[in-house]
Amino acid sequence: MASFPGTLAFDEFGRPFIIIRDQQNQQRLTGVEALKSHMAAGKTIANVLRTSLGPKGLDKMMVSADGDVTVTNDGATILKQMDVDHEIAKLMVQLSQSQDDEIGDGTTGVVVLAGALLEQAEQLLDKGIHPIRIADGFELAAHHAVKHLDSIADSFPFDVNNLEPLIQTAMTTLGSKIVNKCHRQMAEIAVNAVLAVADMEKKDVNFELIKVIGKVGGRLEDTMLVKGVVVDKDFSHPQMPKVLKDVKLAILTCPFEPPKPKTKHKLDVTSVEDYKALRAYEAEKFTEMVQQVKGTGATLAICQWGFDDEANHLLLQKELPAVRWVGGPEIELIAIATGGRIVPRFEELTPDKLGHAGLVREISFGTTKDRMLVIEECKNSRAVTIFIRGGNKMIIEEAKRSIHDALCVVRNLVVDNRIVYGGGAAEISCALSVSAEADKFSSLEQYAFRAFAEALESVPLALAENSGLSPIHTVTEVKARQAVEGNSALGIDCMLNGTADMRQQHVIETLRSKKQQIVLATQLVKMILKIDDIRCPNDQGSHGL
Template sequence: MVMTENPISRLLQRLSSAQDEEIGDGTTSVVLVASALLAKAEKLIEKGIHPIKVSEGYDVACKLAIEHLESIKEEIRPSSLKENMKNAALTSLNSKIVRKAKDAVAEVCVNAILKVCDKDRRDVDFELIKIVKKIGPDFKCIELVNGVLLDKSFSHSQMSKAVEDGRIALLTCPFEPPKLKTKNELRISSVEDYKNLENYEKEKFVEMIRCIKNAGANVILCQWGFDDEANSLLMEHGLPAVRWVGGQDLELAAVYTGGSIISRFEDLREEDLGRGSLKEITMGTQSEKMIKLENNDGNTVTILVRASSDLALAEAERCVTDALSAARNVLTCPFVVYGGGSSEIACSLKLQERLNKVDDGEERECLEAFCAALEEIPLILARNSGLDSLQTLDALKAEQLKTKFYFLGVDCTGNGNDMKKNKVFDSLVSKKKQMMMATQLVNMVLK
């Protein structure tokens, strides 16, 4: 995040972060609306209107706009849920770096959501979706893996590269002899002393392996590393192992396989073992390997993102997160409003109807300012598409007024301004939150 000393800029950054955390999409729109509201509020104050009056006017306008969104929303039928989830994901990807591969990215994101979601509760736990980044050809090579993908390889080159019926020991204890908790000094004065130390370490390693085999485990995922001696002994005893597994990956593997993470070898029991199959796969070259962990009963998925550079990978991850959030929002709240600035234009026109019934001059100016702030979205869309922004906006407003079609928006792709036909829409909850959070931030500044 870009750091700034301006307090208003910092508030806008936090607003964007709050929108991202709560909804996962619409971060740009909420900042644009809030910025426009602040700019209009400054002009109203310069005219002599009290900040409290401006704040109250914005509250009234926001409430009316949200009520109108409720009146123009459309409910998604269960039979078309997946299609509409994909369309929402596509809408979020239209302005992103992965737009040329947006169909593949949207398909993967929707399938991931449907795999892990609780359809009865209409809830999605994003902790069950892991995103793994790997340098590769391009965005189109995105892949959905039903299971956990570990950016690791088996610790010994001669270990088995595939374990079908894996009974997995999930360990946070290191393969090393126990150390005293107090400061100590070990003196070795002869060859015999050195051999005794070597035999002691080997005995401890064998004892640890015995504990693992007695519990019935045939594969190990360990959070810590182990030296060549322990690695060779594991290979000799037929125990494939993966070392330096991250804490988050280990927890995900435990949830996915139904196992328990153990911190002491002597505490390992058969009921603590996870179940699943492991396979070492190559990612284009022999030096790039990953471990694929699968379980038929598990509901954890991994999205493998490919791009040509680390910078592109970071941006692609953000795009995938936005698309996941957009699809999730449609699942959790099956109501949508149309995009392309159409819903903002519809709300602006509704507020302009209210202006004719308002006698208070100051309240009228506040409502007009809110209308102008909402219209910033279609204006910017038209400008970025190379269109005459004012002319486009006026034409759309006139057409919406004439036809009463609230789904007419800015034609950014050359496919017409019918957003319903183009399947460009946002979730209702996202659009409502944008207006509410932008208004709340501006009111906080004004008060």
């Protein structure tokens, strides 16, 4: 049973009231003061991320308590690693994470939009408008903006023979990332990886079939897509062949070692004869195990567990190449790719449980002679591996995050192939539409509609500011052109290509991502506007980050 937070007392008229326990140690904010505190925290988080928005956005360097350094401009990663105490700041972190989980892209934009909505809500509060009216107005405005997005969205027919629209969309996602120097190559890798594992009938993509691994050394341009599996292991013996063709794989989760007695009894070896008999028994068992694997026609053994030097030497003698200590996830991927079955006992291994691969080769890197195994031309080519190279660990980790965003965007296009144009074009178009809709309201919601339109402009303003342009001047010019020309593809020319038409620049975003940003940001702000009382210990967050 939960403890009661205080003592129940009665006044002289018999009316009950509660004396709150530890009242002097509690900090309590109520009413407008509480709302202002929430808004200050939300705006602080949004301002941290604001400078990371767009193709010329800046990166953040974060140092963990262990001294690990992360350099990134991925909104979800920045917020995940920020140490925040304020309750509303934590909600902003969860907002970015939910955008990342559902869509995978737009994690910075959604927080910037939420921060702008909170800023507008604060101004409306100062005018004396009730927070519930503001929240309801924002919700109506968001509903209208989402409907407007449907009307300006373009769809491109999904054609496996014409991948250009998919590549252009992936390039937009990668434009603000560290990998943008090999922009197109990374976009093509992401598109080809998703199409290799996509189920076009169900319009679904199983991300578990796409493995992303990195190896320090080399250049980002050396990144490649392997239609198969890359395993961070080498052949168990240096004299085993480095290239195998038309391979039949035995995928084993049982170790190459003699069976141990399943009792508490121990075996005492008291003489040389006993030791020789034990050696002979072990050698016989090893030979039997290798023969069982060879007898099925296997030409490569993939083993989840290790085996000692004696078994390794015997495998070399019997000309059966082997790989040891292959982890569980890799074992599963190899089984899916090669069409093999994972075998837990040597006795259960049969020819029909073997996997098939056209080529298995060992590759080595630089002067360190690090080696990895590449399994290609598999029976089931739906499992793929993106193998990233880079100058240091930080670049590889950021490249992995960038590739993940691009994979998510291509996946979204497989699910729903409608797009809107980036560079703030969609936000400006929605802002114009919401602002025009405001005039149709005769109630207080009219103010909320106009404030929502102002907040939508925060994204193109941030893009212009981060690109070194004059924010107000640039956005005003684009707004005027959109209003006059009716072209919803006009946005901020962040890359200074000489045209504001995002259709010509091929700056494309998925409709799902843009809708989700508006909906999630509005939901969070609506929830914050309904919190008017907060109480927490003085040493915790309601007074700052």
